[in-house]
Amino acid sequence: MTAAIELAGVTRRFGAVEALAPIDLTVEAGEIVTVVGPSGSGKTTLLRIVGGLVEPTAGTVSVDGSSPHDARAAKRIGFVPQSPALLPWRTVEANARLLLDVNRRRANPNNGPTPTELLADVGLSDFAGAYPHELSGGMQQRVALVRAVALGAPLLLMDEPFAALDEITRGDMRHLLARLCEPLATTVLFVTHSIAEAVFISDRVAVLSARPGASSGSKPSISPAHASPQSRMSHRSSRSRGDSAHSSTKASGDEA
Amino acid sequence: MTARRIVLAAVTGVVVFGFAWELFVRIFDVEPFILLPPSEIIAELFERPSYYAEAAAVTGRHAASGVLISLAVALVVGSLLAAWRFLEQAAQPVLVLILVAPWVAYFASIVVWLGRGDPPVIFLVAFVSMPVFVFASVAGLRSADPAARELLASVDASRMEVLWRLRLPAAVPSLLATARYVTALALAAAYYGEGGNLSNEGLGAIGRRAANGQNGPVLWATVLATVLLGVAGLGLITLLERVLLRWHVSQRARSPR
Numbered sequence: 203m204t205a206a207i208e209l210a211g212v213t214r215r216f217g218a219v220e221a222l223a224p225i226d227l228t229v230e231a232g233e234i235v236t237v238v239g240p241s242g243s244g245k246t247t248l249l250r251i252v253g254g255l256v257e258p259t260a261g262t263v264s265v266d267g268s269s270p271h272d273a274r275a276a277k278r279i280g281f282v283p284q285s286p287a288l289l290p291w292r293t294v295e296a297n298a299r300l301l302l303d304v305n306r307r308r309a310n311p312n313n314g315p316t317p318t319e320l321l322a323d324v325g326l327s328d329f330a331g332a333y334p335h336e337l338s339g340g341m342q343q344r345v346a347l348v349r350a351v352a353l354g355a356p357l358l359l360m361d362e363p364f365a366a367l368d369e370i371t372r373g374d375m376r377h378l379l380a381r382l383c384e385p386l387a388t389t390v391l392f393v394t395h396s397i398a399e400a401v402f403i404s405d406r407v408a409v410l411s412a413r414p415g416a417s418s419g420s421k422p423s424i425s426p427a428h429a430s431p432q433s434r435m436s437h438r439s440s441r442s443r444g445d446s447a448h449s450s451t452k453a454s455g456d457e458a
Numbered sequence: 459m460t461a462r463r464i465v466l467a468a469v470t471g472v473v474v475f476g477f478a479w480e481l482f483v484r485i486f487d488v489e490p491f492i493l494l495p496p497s498e499i500i501a502e503l504f505e506r507p508s509y510y511a512e513a514a515a516v517t518g519r520h521a522a523s524g525v526l527i528s529l530a531v532a533l534v535v536g537s538l539l540a541a542w543r544f545l546e547q548a549a550q551p552v553l554v555l556i557l558v559a560p561w562v563a564y565f566a567s568i569v570v571w572l573g574r575g576d577p578p579v580i581f582l583v584a585f586v587s588m589p590v591f592v593f594a595s596v597a598g599l600r601s602a603d604p605a606a607r608e609l610l611a612s613v614d615a616s617r618m619e620v621l622w623r624l625r626l627p628a629a630v631p632s633l634l635a636t637a638r639y640v641t642a643l644a645l646a647a648a649y650y651g652e653g654g655n656l657s658n659e660g661l662g663a664i665g666r667r668a669a670n671g672q673n674g675p676v677l678w679a680t681v682l683a684t685v686l687l688g689v690a691g692l693g694l695i696t697l698l699e700r701v702l703l704r705w706h707v708s709q710r711a712r713s714p715r
Contacts, residue, residue, distance in 0.1 A: 253612055274614050281612035287605035290705045291627045304615045304623065333705045353613070 205264070206231040206357055206389035207252055212261030214247050221247045224261065227408060231266075231356070234383070234390040236400035239410030245393040246284075246361055248410070252391060253279055253359050266356060273357070277305060280350035280388075282360040286342040288334040294345050295321065295330040301353045314386055320348040324378060340371035344378065351382045358383065360392045364399065376402050490674050499682050502675035514683045516660040520576065520648040521687070524583020525640055529633070532588050536595025536629075537621060546596060553589040561586065561647060565654055579651035579660070583644045590643065594636035598629025631706050634699050641691040645684055661687075 207229040214222040222244035229235045237245050250256040251263060254270030265273040273279050280301070288297045298317035321327055324344045334342055343363060350358055360379075364372045376399060383390055394400050400407045476496045482488070483495040490498075503510055539546035565582060572578045602624045610620050652662025661680040668676035703709045 250608075255608060255611055274612060277613045279612055281609055283605040283609060285603075285605045287603055287609050289603075289606060289624065289627070291630075300623075301609075301613050304610055304619050305613050335705065335707075335710070359612075 205229065206233070206266055207391060208262075208264040209248075209252070210262045212248075212251060212258045212263055214244070214251060214256060215259045222251070222258075225410075229389060229391060231389050232387040233406065234392065234404045236392045236394055236404035236407045237410060238394055238397055238400045238407060241395075243410040245410055249359050249361050249391060249393050253281055275305075277301070277353060278355050278357060280353045280355040280358045282346050282350045282358065282363045284362045284365055286334070286339075286346040288342055288345055288349075290334050292333075293330065294326060294332050294334070294337070297334065297345055298348045298352055301349055314354045315352070317348060317352040320352055320382070321345075323382070324348055340367055340375065343367060343371075343375060347375070347379065347382065351386070351388070354386075356387075356389060358388050358390045358392075360390060362393050362395065365395065372396075372399065379403065491672060494674050494678050498675055499678040502679040503682055510661070510664075510679060510683045513659070513661045513664050513680070514687055517645065517648050517652060517662065517684065518687050518690075520579045520652065520660060521583055521641075521644040521691070523576075523580045524648065525587055525637070525644045527580065527584040528587035528640070529591050529637075531584070532591030532595050533626075535588075536592050536599060537625075539592065540596045540599040540625070541617070549592075553592055556585060557589040561650055565651065569655055574656035575659075576655075576657075578655050579648055579662075582651040583647045586647045587640045587644050590636055590640055591633065594632045595629055598632035599625040601632065602628040630702055631708065634695060634703065637695050638692060641695065642688055645688050645691070649680075649684055 205228050207227065209225055209227045211224050211226060212222065213220070213224045225248065227235075227248075237248060239245050247256060251258050252265060252270060254265070254272075254274035263270050266278055268276075270279075288294075289300065292300065295317060298321055302317070315323065318327075318330070321330055324347070326341060326344060326348070329337060329341065334345070337345070343366075346363065350360075364375045367375060379390075380403065382388075390404075392400070392403055394403075397407075480495045480497055483493055535549070539549055561582060565578070568578045568581055572581055599621075602620075606624055607620065610624060615623070648660065649662040649665065652660035653666035655663075657663060658667075661683050665677055665680035668674075668680065699706075699709060
């Protein structure tokens with residue numbers, strides 16, 4: 203397998219604040235890797251760096267063999283933000299098509315399912331003409347997931363997408379994510395607060411924790427010990443996405 | 459509240475106000491050159507309906523043309539100001555100056571510059587309406603959901619695409635809300651401009667002549683016709699809100715308090 207994401211010595215500072223301590227991380231193509239950690243530990247910053255939305259202060263980032271900016275420009279990254287970020291004036295179907303409608307010159311050679319097919323797959327066919335405010339939170343998040351998957355991008359970046367959902371809906375969404383990504387062999391970098399969610403969803407879990415030596419004494423930062431080289435697939439579970447039994451094979455820690 | 463109940467409430471308010479006005483004038487025997495009873499104003503309006511309707515059409519055209527021009531200019535200027543905060547801060551004093559400067563102080567100069575007839579009136583309407591629309595467009599364009607902005611950035615959407623697909627639709631509610639205020643402002647500016655544009659068209663021109671001749675019924679009939687234009691304008695904006703803002707919380711069924 204070739205690496206879909208490679209980070210080497212990546213850091214990010216916002217002024218005097220170190221938002222992301224040096225991290226090395228490799229994610230193989232088709233792999234689902236979850237990043238867990240407390241608030242402020244830099245999970246979202248890490249995701250945004252990989253997505254080319256934020257430049258690292260130091261270090262190198264490679265996405266699918268190119269820079270994050272090039273991958274983003276080529277529409278090779280599907281992004282699922284924490285809030286569904288559906289456009290309230292667009293119908294469900296139009297929202298599902300949004301990322302395809304934007305930057306059309308760089309459309310992926312997409313042989314995958316269409317937004318209409320994906321909406322049917324997630325049980326939202328009857329709501330294709332509805333507006334986002336007419337949907338529940340879980341349904342809105344399903345549309346957000348469809349919107350990202352419909353792009354046909356080989357990499358999905360997911361920033362705590364299920365955080366605002368109740369536990370039952372979260373469970374459904376985890377299964378849905380596995381079901382949608384499995385046939386397309388999509389690489390997923392998934393940020394969450396939930397250890398259980400991380401264990402259920404992913405092949406590996408990278409843990410960001412508060413660094414004991416941080417200058418403020420309390421500012422969380424990334425512990426390099428949780429990333430490469432230890433986290434580089436030192437063991438990989440026999441993942442069977444959508445099968446809850448595989449969660450028992452996982453462990454959290456430096457790398458699960 | 460249903461549309462029928464809204465109309466009923468509005469009509470009730472107008473009728474009650476009209477009765478109170480009529481009673482006040484008759485009970486206190488107010489002089490005609492100070493205040494006329496509404497019955498006399500309405501009688502004057504219905505005595506020559508086509509005369510006032512034609513003048514109202516001219517005033518409406520002046521106001522609508524000016525508003526559309528100001529909206530177009532404001533969207534371009536607002537997009538630039540929303541993108542560059544320094545530019546916005548530099549433009550703020552100028553916009554406030556335009557907004558607060560009394561028309562009477564400079565309208566004669568506009569007439570000298572643009573000549574008599576429609577151009578100075580339309581320019582005045584557009585000029586005084588533009589700052590309000592600019593403020594609304596800047597606020598509206600900036601109100602776009604940051605998560606949605608980041609989402610579009612994740613597929614390298616161009617500035618124009620972000621503007622067209624995200625920022626402009628997000629600005630529509632504030633633009634339509636502002637249009638209600640601008641309607642009144644534009645009609646007042648059109649009325650004033652028609653009174654001083656050396657032309658004889660429009661309600662403002664009739665009103666100006668009536669004021670000079672101390673013809674109270676005609677003067678107040680032009681005022682009432684202008685009010686009716688304003689009501690029509692607000693009705694049109696309400697209709698636009700119903701169509702364009704079906705998704706917006708302001709247009710959804712009322713929720714419990």
